[in-house]
């Protein structure tokens with residue numbers, strides 16, 4: 001039976017204050033609830049020992065702390081990456097990926113030590129249909145609520161007992177298609193969960209209107225764009241969204257974003273052999289990336305054969321070619337990071353998120369989804 005009690009997870013401090021006042025409690029109780037839920041990861045009122053038994057019982061009668069329920073986690077033996085599978089209140093499932101410091105990354109950043117990143121999902125499935133992405137094969141189910149998004153972070157902290165330093169909105173779904181919930185989630189993570197705005201990255205496949213909206217709202221979180229080609233025709237083949245918002249419109253929005261926020265951004269690139277890795281492709285990318293301060297993440301491509309049995313026709317450019325491209329970009333004074341794979345052995349790597357098949361109806365796209373896989377917005381594990 002559906003729980004009819006008010007779900008407090010996802011509410012702001014002000015909303016919690018209104019809630020407690022409505023049940024006859026002083027306003028500071030709202031602040032206490034906010035702190036317990038977002039800073040101390042409380043999943044029930046029972047642990048909120050400074051609230052008083054009587055108040056906790058009344059809370060229990062009228063409210064709940066919802067959010068996704070962690071059903072299982074699987075850790076990569078190879079690199080320590082962990083995939084977390086969550087069940088939502090309506091039975092839908094989503095996944096997050098917990099990524100430890102990338103000790104195997106040759107160009108690790110100075111602040112990489114101690115970094116623990118959670119890649120969160122923002123939608124169940126995804127309506128976009130990027131050719132290289134496993135999540136795309138699931139189709140779109142629904143948007144996640146703020147509580148379901150923030151709840152992934154809180155549950156991951158409870159599970160590991162560790163501080164999550166970075167959050168990337170790069171799991172299943174296109175975050176900017178769930179704009180309000182995603183932005184509220186970033187606010188809750190900053191104000192409640194103690195994660196700095198500069199350690200939160202929202203990644204988009206290229207939603208032009210929402211990039212401009214982020215600029216207008218002067219959002220302090222970081223922006224990443226899944227680019228994958230600086231050539232319109234090629235990008236349209238890889239990412240159908242490009243047929244709606246082509247590169248001229250996308251770059252206008254990116255320039256607008258930079259003018260308004262003075263923040264640079266990250267471009268995510270997967271180089272496919274013979275598709276987008278030619279010298280001409282690289283020249284186009286250099287010209288595009290120079291338009292505003294940016295860095296380029298070169299990320300690996302992982303097999304998605306488990307969700308697309310027919311496979312994706314292209315394969316990753318050879319590592320020697322990736323190294324050449326990185327050198328060429330650096331030679332053009334661009335900041336480049338070449339990412340190694342994380343979590344590929346547990347299908348938690350970029351592009352591999354396609355969900356636990358047991359919860360998905362068979363048939364259609366989802367029918368092909370393999371159990372214990374998971375979906376992802378195909379971006380970097382670190383930005």
Ligand code: SF4
Nearest residue numbers: 126130133173377378
């Ligand atoms: S890469 Fe991101 S936007 Fe594209 S289909 Fe996958 S989840 Fe959706």
